[in-house]
Amino acid sequence: MRKIIDLIAEELAAAFQAAGYDKDYAKVTLSNRPDLCEYQCNGAMAGARKYQKAPIMIANDVVEKLGGSQCFEEVGAVNPGFINLKLKKEYVTDYLNQMSDDENLGLDRAKNPRMVVVDYGGPNVAKPLHVGHLRSAIIGEGIKRLARKMGHRVLGDVHLGDWGYQMGLIITELKERKPELPYFNEDFEGEYPAEAPFTIGELEEIYPTASGRAKEDEEYRREALEATRLLQNGHAGYRAVWRHIMNVSVADLKKNYESLNVHFDLWKGESDAQAYIPDMIERFRREGYAHMDDGALVIDVQEETDTKEIPPCMIQKSDGASLYGTTDLATLIQREQDYDPDQIIYLADKRQDLHFLQVFRAARKTGIVPEKTDLAFLGFGTMNGKDGKPFKTREGGVMRLENLIAEIVDEMRKKIAENRTVAEEEAEETARIVGMSAIKYGDLSNQAFKDYVFDVDRFTSFEGNTGPYILYTIVRIKSILSKYEAGGCALEGLKTEPAHDDNEKALMLEVLKYNDVMETAFEELALHKICAYIYDLSNAFNRFYHETKILAEEDETKQKGYIALLLLTKRVLNSCIDVLGFEAPERM
Secondary structure (H helix, E strand, O other): OOOHHHHHHHHHHHHHHHOOOOHHHOOEEEOOOOOOOOEEEOHHHHOHHHHOOOHHHHHHHHHHHOOOOOOEEEEEEEOOOEEEEEEOHHHHHHHHHHHHHOOOOOOOOOOOOOEEEEEOOOOEOOOOOEHHHHHHHHHHHHHHHHHHHOOOEEEEEOOEEOOOHHHHHHHHHHHHHOOOOHHHOOOOOOOOOOOOOOOHHHHHHHHHHHHHHHHHOHHHHHHHHHHHHHHHOOOHHHHHHHHHHHHHHHHHHHHHHHHOOOOOOEOOEHHHHHHHHHHHHHHHHHOOOEEEEOOEEEEOOOOOOOOOOOOOEEEEOOOOOOOHHHHHHHHHHHHHHHHOOOEEEEEEEHHHHHHHHHHHHHHHHOOOOOOOOEEEEEEEOOEEOOOOOEOOOOOOOOOEHHHHHHHHHHHHHHHHHHHOOOOHHHHHHHHHHHHHHHHHHHHHOOOOOOOEEOOHHHHOOOOOOOHHHHHHHHHHHHHHHHHHHHOOOOOOOOOOOOOOOHHHHHHHHHHOOHHHHHHHHHHHOOOHHHHHHHHHHHHHHHHHHHHOOOOOOOOHHHHHHHHHHHHHHHHHHHHHHHHHOOOOOOOO
């Protein structure tokens, strides 16, 4: 289905042309004065200079041509040249019924689906997920889901940090603790054990211990670097340890991401790109893209139009070691070969902006990615505590993600118990569902690039612009529909009726924005716009609910129209929160 605002603009464009003016001036926007009109057009003022006329004269000419309009109930020209528009109730109803009949709610899905890779998550193996991993996970998951909703083919890749010095540290510490293990016996020729020599808990203790020791013990650090080199050059025992690290870590990561309702299609890591690096570097040298600079191999990415200096992209250190830029470029080669993507979207801290600018330019310059492949970086801000500093535990440490989730769920459990609206056996699952909405909506309702304050009290409130408020609205609609059905009435085959009052029409006008909101959110990679939309939609529904006797309505036709509108409102809200990565319980 075409967006309602495009249909309105099309009719207005015909009126501009009929009045002798360029149709390009017929741009329609939502009214910034909803007390006066629903939509508006300011094109008359834009065209005043070209036609040497007062804007109000142009506006009056256009309004005159809209006399027999199929969609406008009221049109008016207002000084200095605004064209104010109100839609016919029947026109709105017809559009809503078309939405209702469409399984995609009228969403104008891609006619030529693109292959999109979303690179998000980015955890390091052998380390627990902490609150710093939250934003990449839930923003990336939302972008992936939105791209699929728009009809594109999408792969989400976790892109693990699973290679390099941290692996050498773990191997060195394990070797010191358990030197008898066969992985460290150079004469061992049998099969290595299938079971890992450590648990996830032990692994998460080994790494920080090794890291701290390497900072104080130079000999230990050299051993870790040598272990890293041997691992990367195929040492059989060290590769076996590495596989254990991967298996144990990835199983734990999957469990933690599952609790966030975050799911990756690909569990690739930096290690998967290693095979591409030698040939890539050799080609860069041979074809003149890379040169030596102070002992390091770099690619110049400065462009003439730059207003500030952009440092070269470093791809090999003076000791021959690779860097993040090297791995990212090699990963692009792999993705081009394996998936032939039309777009790759990266999620990372906004402070990585320069890094991705360098990588993207190097990829273009060297021909790693073709012109058709769009490379996009969505940098996000920091999640802070109420003190304005990065979110910490009460003791001042970095909070594990599973502990944050448990804290939010516990808070929701208390609030649900206070309300006494859910049976005890349901309370735990409901607390988890509502708690997840609090976490995700609290984050996603902010513009991604901005820092924000993670306020547990505010995010878990059932009032205001919060996830629990959105879910409470959906549950309220579910309750009305259940009671209607329990009274012996069917929910199938219902159609919305022309609005009977302003509150009902206001709700209808919010519902029909769905297509436009989703399209804009995808084009701009702006999930906060979906949050703003469902907050406005929830407010419009609750005003309608408080002013309307839905179940007590005696006019059967009128009541069926109300129920049809509620069914559509619920579907739209559910579709939006599914993109945002949470769901609504049956009761709260």
